[in-house]
Amino acid sequence: MRYPPGVSQEDFEQAVQEFRSAIGDEWVFTEEADVDLYRDAYSPMWGEEEEKVPSIALAPQSAEEVQALVRICNQYRIPVYPVSTGRNLGYGGSAPVLTGSVVLDLKRMNRIIEVNEDNAYALVEPGVSYFDLYRYIQEKGLKLWIDCPDPGWGSLIGNALDHGCGYTTNPYRDHFEAHCGMEVVLASGEVVRTGMGALPNSETWQQFRWGFGPWLDGLFAQSNFGVVTKMGFWLLPAPDAYRSGSVQVMGYNDIHELVKVTAKMMYSGVLNAGTGLQSPMQFAMARNPDLQERYERANEEDIRILDEHAVANNTPFWSSQFKFYGPPAIIDASWEYTRQQFSHIPGVRFVEQEYLHFPMTHEALMETQDENHLGVPSLSVFQLGARSNFNPTGANGHLGFSPVIPMNGTAVLQSQKVLAKVLRDMGATTVFNVFPQSYHQRTFVILLGFSITRDIEANRKTRAIYRELVRVAAEHGWGEYRTHTAFMDDCAQAYSFNDNALLKLQQTLKDAIDPNGIISAGRYGIWPKHLREEQAPVPVAAQGNENTNGGNNA
Amino acid sequence: MTNRREFLQLGLTASLCIPLPAQVFAFTANAAAQSVPALYKVIHDTRYLHSTELAHSLRDRWIRQSRQSALAEIPLQAVTGNVTALWYGELQPLWLKQQVLQQQGQQPALALAGTTGSDVLFCLERLAWDAGLRVLLREEHVQEAGAQPQEALVSWVIAAPTRAA
Numbered sequence: 001m002r003y004p005p006g007v008s009q010e011d012f013e014q015a016v017q018e019f020r021s022a023i024g025d026e027w028v029f030t031e032e033a034d035v036d037l038y039r040d041a042y043s044p045m046w047g048e049e050e051e052k053v054p055s056i057a058l059a060p061q062s063a064e065e066v067q068a069l070v071r072i073c074n075q076y077r078i079p080v081y082p083v084s085t086g087r088n089l090g091y092g093g094s095a096p097v098l099t100g101s102v103v104l105d106l107k108r109m110n111r112i113i114e115v116n117e118d119n120a121y122a123l124v125e126p127g128v129s130y131f132d133l134y135r136y137i138q139e140k141g142l143k144l145w146i147d148c149p150d151p152g153w154g155s156l157i158g159n160a161l162d163h164g165c166g167y168t169t170n171p172y173r174d175h176f177e178a179h180c181g182m183e184v185v186l187a188s189g190e191v192v193r194t195g196m197g198a199l200p201n202s203e204t205w206q207q208f209r210w211g212f213g214p215w216l217d218g219l220f221a222q223s224n225f226g227v228v229t230k231m232g233f234w235l236l237p238a239p240d241a242y243r244s245g246s247v248q249v250m251g252y253n254d255i256h257e258l259v260k261v262t263a264k265m266m267y268s269g270v271l272n273a274g275t276g277l278q279s280p281m282q283f284a285m286a287r288n289p290d291l292q293e294r295y296e297r298a299n300e301e302d303i304r305i306l307d308e309h310a311v312a313n314n315t316p317f318w319s320s321q322f323k324f325y326g327p328p329a330i331i332d333a334s335w336e337y338t339r340q341q342f343s344h345i346p347g348v349r350f351v352e353q354e355y356l357h358f359p360m361t362h363e364a365l366m367e368t369q370d371e372n373h374l375g376v377p378s379l380s381v382f383q384l385g386a387r388s389n390f391n392p393t394g395a396n397g398h399l400g401f402s403p404v405i406p407m408n409g410t411a412v413l414q415s416q417k418v419l420a421k422v423l424r425d426m427g428a429t430t431v432f433n434v435f436p437q438s439y440h441q442r443t444f445v446i447l448l449g450f451s452i453t454r455d456i457e458a459n460r461k462t463r464a465i466y467r468e469l470v471r472v473a474a475e476h477g478w479g480e481y482r483t484h485t486a487f488m489d490d491c492a493q494a495y496s497f498n499d500n501a502l503l504k505l506q507q508t509l510k511d512a513i514d515p516n517g518i519i520s521a522g523r524y525g526i527w528p529k530h531l532r533e534e535q536a537p538v539p540v541a542a543q544g545n546e547n548t549n550g551g552n553n554a
Numbered sequence: 555m556t557n558r559r560e561f562l563q564l565g566l567t568a569s570l571c572i573p574l575p576a577q578v579f580a581f582t583a584n585a586a587a588q589s590v591p592a593l594y595k596v597i598h599d600t601r602y603l604h605s606t607e608l609a610h611s612l613r614d615r616w617i618r619q620s621r622q623s624a625l626a627e628i629p630l631q632a633v634t635g636n637v638t639a640l641w642y643g644e645l646q647p648l649w650l651k652q653q654v655l656q657q658q659g660q661q662p663a664l665a666l667a668g669t670t671g672s673d674v675l676f677c678l679e680r681l682a683w684d685a686g687l688r689v690l691l692r693e694e695h696v697q698e699a700g701a702q703p704q705e706a707l708v709s710w711v712i713a714a715p716t717r718a719a
Contacts, residue, residue, distance in 0.1 A: 037683055041676070087680070107684060131642060153681070366639060377642075382673045383635035 001030050002055040004078050004100040006530070012055075015076045019058055022068040027108070029057040038086065038103045040095035042397030042452050044459045044466075044486050052095045052485060054081065057103040063185060063229040069104060070227060071189035073518045080104050081520050082227045084126035084158030087151075090400055091162060092485030097522035098531070104227065106155075113230065114206075117142045120235045121180065121206040126157040126228065130377040138362060145236040145375035147172040152377020157231045161221045163482050165439040167373045169272040169325050172236045174440055176221050181205040183230035184220055187514035192226070206232030222482070223506070224520030225513050239325040242374065243355045245335055248280070248316035250347040252303045255318050256409035261341050262320055263407045266441065270334055273323035273373075276437035276444070277412060281310055281317045296420055298413070316349065323373060328357075384432075397452035398432075399462065401469050403478035404443045405436065412436050415446055415478060422472050423448075428465045445481060463487075470494055485523070489535075492525020507532065591713050593620070594648070595629045597640070597668030602705045606630070608669040608695060612709050616667060633670065637677050645678070649685035656686070656714065663687060665713035669695075675710050688715040 003012050019028045029035055038054050045051040060066050066082075073080045079101040086094025086105065094103055110127030115136065122133060130152035137144050147166035149159055160175035172178045181195040195211035196202040209217070219225045249258050255277070265271040285292040291309060294302035310317045322338055324331035335352075342348050354369050365376045372378055384398075405411045412435070423430065428450070436444030448469070450462045467490050470480065474494035483491045495502055506526050510517065517528020527535050593616050598609035613628055633640055645666070652663040663685070668674070679689050691711035 041680075131646065135642070135646075153677075362642075377638075378636070379638045379641065379677050380636040382637075382677050 002035075002053070002100055004055050004102060005098065007076060007078050011076045012078065015072050015078055016056065018072045019069060022072065023058060023060050023065050027059040027061070029059070038083075038094045038105070040089075040093035040485075042089045042093060042399065042484075043095065044399055044452050044463050044484065046396070046452070046454060046456075046459065048456055048459075052092075052097060052099050054094075054096050054103040055100045057105050059105045059108050061108045063109075063183065063191060066104070066106070066109075066185045066227055066229055067189045067191065070185055070187060070518070073102065074187055074189065074516055077516050077518060078102055079521050080518050081523075082106060082126075084155030084161075085129055085153070086158075087129075087154040088158055088162055088164070090398055090484060091482065095485070097485045097488065097520065101521065106227075106229070109229065112136050115140070115142060115144070115235075116206070117144060119207060120144055120237050121232055122156075122235055123181075123206055123230060123232045124156055125230055126155050128156055129153055130156060130159075134375070134377050143238040143359075145172075145238050146377075147175065147178065147236065147375055148372060148377045149175070150372050150381040151379045152372070153379060156233055157228055160231065160233070161228060163222055165274070166375075167274055167370070168236055168375055169323075170441060172234060173274055175233075178234045179217070179231055180207065180209040180234055181232040182217055182220060182228050184226035184228050186226045187516065187519050191229075206234075219509065219513075222524045224523040224526055225510065226519065236325070236375065238358055239327075241328045241331055241355070241357050242323065242325050243331050243335060244321060244323045244353040244369075244373075245338070246319050246321045246351045246353060247338065247342050248319040248349040248351060249342075249345050250310050250316055251307050252298070252310075252317050253409075254345055254348075255412060257345050258318055258320060258342070259407060259409045259412065262438075263442075265338065265341060266407075266438065270337060271322060271324075273325065274438050275320050275322055277435040278319050278321075279317060279435055280315050280319060281306070282435075284309065284313065284315055296417055298417075311347075321353070396454055399450045399452055399466065399484055401448040401450070401466055402445050402481055402483075403469075403473045404440075404445055404481050405478050407436075407438065407442060407444050412444065414476070415473075418472060418476060419446070419448065419469060422469055423465070426461075426465045426468060428462075440481070466490075488523065489525045591662040591665045593617075593628050594664035594666050595631050597631055597633055597666070597670055597674070599668075599670035599674055599707070600632045600634045601671060602707055604695070604705065605669050605707055608707060608709055609667075612667050612669055612711075616665075616711075633674055635671060635673060637674055641677070641681060645681065649682070649687070653685050663714040665711055667691075667709070667711045669707055669709040672706060672708050675708055678712060679710075682712045686714065687712050690715065 003009055016028065016030065035054060035057055038057050040052065043051050058069055060069055070080065079098050081096035081101040082104040083094045083106065085107050094105065096103060106126035108127055109125040110132060111125045112128055112133060113123040113125065115122045124133065130146060130148040133146050133156060134148070134152070137146065145168065147168045149164045149166050156175070160179050164175050166173045166175065181197045182193070183197065184192045184194070186192060193205070194217050195205060195209045197205040198211055209215070220228055247258065259277070262271065262275060285295050291306060294306055307317070324334045339350050356368065362376070365371050365374055368374060403415070405415050430448050430450060432447065432449035434447035436446050439445050450466065452459060452462070463486065466487055470487065470490045473479070479494050480491040492503055493500065503525060510526050511529050514528065517530055521528050521531055522535060593613070596609050596613045598605040609630055613630065617628070631640065655661055656663055675689070682688065689710055690713050691709065693709040695707040695709065
């Protein structure tokens with residue numbers, strides 16, 4: 001059995017006995033074969049000394065059991081790392097930031113406590129997955145939709161707390177934005193309810209998120225201030241219909257007008273669903289190094305030649321997909337309005353894609369172009385890593401670099417150039433390079449994906465590239481919205497305004513709420529007082545190559 | 555040097571002769587001396603040329619060793635990389651039901667086998683963990699470097715692990 005750092009063997013063994021009394025022998029996992037299941041399958045440090053691994057795992061079934069376990073951990077100062085289902089692969093999975101932490105696996109807490117059809121909300125526990133809630137709604141025939149990420153096997157609570165996103169419409173597609181009310185177990189073992197949940201007998205816990213006084217819910221997302229044991233979510237009333245279409249423009253410089261109009265439609269509420277930019281020309285550029293070079297240099301002559309190539313090959317330079325959910329009369333009017341808004345761009349094309357009327361059976365939904373966009377959970381995304389002629393080496397996972405950039409054409413072009421230079425200079429290849437997506441309402445996120453393999457040297461190189469991307473992006477004012485546990489210090493350090501004042505405030509709060517620093521040490525760069533110096537991250541500006549400051553004191 | 559086809563044939567022939575590991579047939583603590591878990595179905599992956607024949611081979615080996623009646627219907631089911639329908643439509647309800655029965659000491663969980671891409675097994679393995687099941691057999695079918703089309707198949711069996719009684 002591995003032991004947590006800073007805890008004597010005697011204390012830990014005593015604590016394990018107390019864990020067994022609190023939740024039963026069966027749910028205290030100390031054998032290597034069981035604890036190994038909590039390794040991060042997508043770890044970029046797989047098989048290295050730096051890989052983050054737990055000591056043991058505990059699987060409570062109720063908030064009361066969580067309280068009991070946290071109290072024991074607090075008494076013996078044992079680091080504990082709660083995971084909802086532990087399936088946020090690419091972001092650390094169920095492995096702790098601090099090696100030797102005790103994983104608190106909340107998967108058995110899988111009750112759907114309430115789904116209210118008339119007021120369109122759900123109250124769930126952390127072990128409830130998107131599949132679970134979807135099945136519940138289907139079986140009961142409720143006229144509600146969920147919004148799910150891909151893949152859909154993860155926890156609603158876990159995904160929302162990590163600022164995950166989905167594909168339907170506002171406000172549901174930003175999963176933290178769609179939540180309303182939490183129940184949290186603090187490090188002391190005390191239970192707190194936020195918003196209207198603090199009012200005994202309140203009937204609006206899942207309807208009015210602000211409650212009275214300071215709103216604290218944000219403290220429990222991307223952090224380590226408590227263990228969330230219940231959370232409410234707003235759900236989308238099942239729409240009558242859905243339609244999608246794309247707007248395509250032919251010229252390199254048309255990106256500016258395409259994004260400007262898109263942003264205006266989004267801010268005014270005409271466009272509520274996520275969108276993004278694609279470049280059909282990128283396929284031509286991928287096959288033609290001369291075009292690629294011209295795209296990256298992009299002087300006047302280069303742009304003229306690129307534009308000529310686009311027209312000659314009937315290939316739009318840019319396109320955006322727009323999706324509309326609602327009554328047919330309204331979504332038809334929205335699409336017509338969209339066409340009007342872009343019609344002044346010379347050569348613009350409008351391509352109608354899918355038009356669906358609901359309700360549809362689950363089987364029929366699975367036959368649509370992308371079931372995720374219709375609130376249907378799926379596991380199809382895992383096919384991307386399969387070994388094939390397209391991907392001859394296969395992969396053991398991926399890692400996403402995802403900086404937030406402004407929603408304008410200039411930022412898109414600049415970020416493409418800047419990040420491409422880093423990749424080229426460091427000899428990097430990506431498994432996916434996604435043009436900006438509007439996962440959130442007013443910005444774009446770029447996604448660069450890297451393969452994770454079982455090749456230690458390849459993974460080390462990937463980590464070095466990732467850290468360089470964080471550094472260079474930060475120089476341009478682009479920060480990550482979310483990251484793998486291996487890079488949380490790097491990304492947190494990049495938010496360095498006024499000598500890292502924000503991180504210092506977060507540390508102050510951490511010390512006050514969790515004075516023994518037992519919960520999720522190091523998560524999102526927030527280290528407890530007793531580990532802060534030991535784990536002291538090197539400021540991003542001084543990095544550039546591999547460093548192992550991500551929370552491992554093994 | 556054998557070509558890829560011959561190589562796979564050799565692998566197939568070999569796998570027909572090699573017994574499945576004992577742990578695959580280990581009796582569960584609850585059902586000691588009662589029976590080997592029956593095979594529910596065998597999954598093959600239509601993306602790969604040789605998946606079906608290897609899945610047939612796996613099923614034959616199971617029947618031979620487990621003495622599960624060859625006449626018993628052990629269906630082969632195709633997936634195309636995406637296990638969503640299999641999981642949502644069949645396995646999740648089945649495994650939930652089995653968990654309840656096992657907790658009552660009534661019967662060992664049915665085994666699930668397959669010859670698929672590793673991505674399919676990756677998903678099913680993690681989902682199986684939550685139902686108290688484990689991958690008890692994992693056989694990779696290697697091929698010559700540079701072979702076309704690229705295939706990386708794995709034969710597997712998911713069943714309840716043996717625990718000390």
